[in-house]
Amino acid sequence: MVKQTIQIFARVKPPVRKHQQGIYSIDEDEKLIPSLEIILPHDLIDGFVNNKRESYKFKFQRIFDQDANQETIFENIAKPVAESVLAGYNGTIFAYGQTGSGKTFTITGGAERYSDRGIIPRTLSYIFEQLQKDSSKIYTTHISYLEIYNECGYDLLDPRHEASSLEDLP
Template identity: 80%
Template sequence: MVKQTIQIYARVKPSRRPAGIYSISNEEAGAPSLEIIVPRDLADGFVNNKRESYKFRFQEAFDQETKQEAIFDRIAKPVAESVLTGYNGTIFAYGQTGSGKTFTITGGAERYSDRGIIPRILSYIFEQFQKDSSKVYSVHISYLEIYNECGYDLLDPRHEASKLEDLP
């Protein structure tokens, strides 16, 4: 029996630069939304009829101020808890190059508080193992990158590209 359905979240990339033009609404009925505003470029005096507002719905949207700990608590910890009860768990980060996927997943090296989902979830799981010595656990971890139709096993020291079907 599936404990939880697929959940989709959005996170606006943490940045030291001023916040971009976006808004997050958690007050609407249904799912929270992330609205991105792209101002029209009025250069050269041409008429520009392109859309300015793009609105997307998610289970939850996180702004630039959201800390790594909050991301872990809201997204990864429930997956870890399901894994500890015997379900498979997957956390999949998707986005364009430079959108903050690596920071969210692995974290930053500057501060301990910037640890990402992977180090936090591993710590959490092994803490739970230590609390319950009545069970024997077996852990299998995959860490894959898919880029331009090639797959990379990020735990393989050879760092070679593979066909997606050849990855473990």
């Protein structure tokens, strides 16, 4: 049996605006565990002092900066999961983040260019390519594609696009 801990990755989204507030730094020297530090400068607008914390530091198995493309994300995150699935183990990729942080782009991809395909289309292509190579076996595949938003579940493969309680999803 394959024993592996849950892997946690971070992907830094490129800024929408040129002068977006907040900066980050990636430190990969700290005991081979990469850390991401987010720095939110204090605002002194209208003479008010902001005493909130200015620096936040998080550790991840790997951090992908703003230059990471969809192929890099697939090769490093999704492909190992797909290979485990092909070996007979269950696999899950869970994208978490606030609205607008880039989860949909990472998971589904962009529609403008073929190279912008996300984790799902790349993983499906990879799995079916591998299954086609071995015609001596019969395979059954099951795929779930769910969104959880405001404590409601959405089966994204259901054309009705109706909200359900999480317990009622198939």
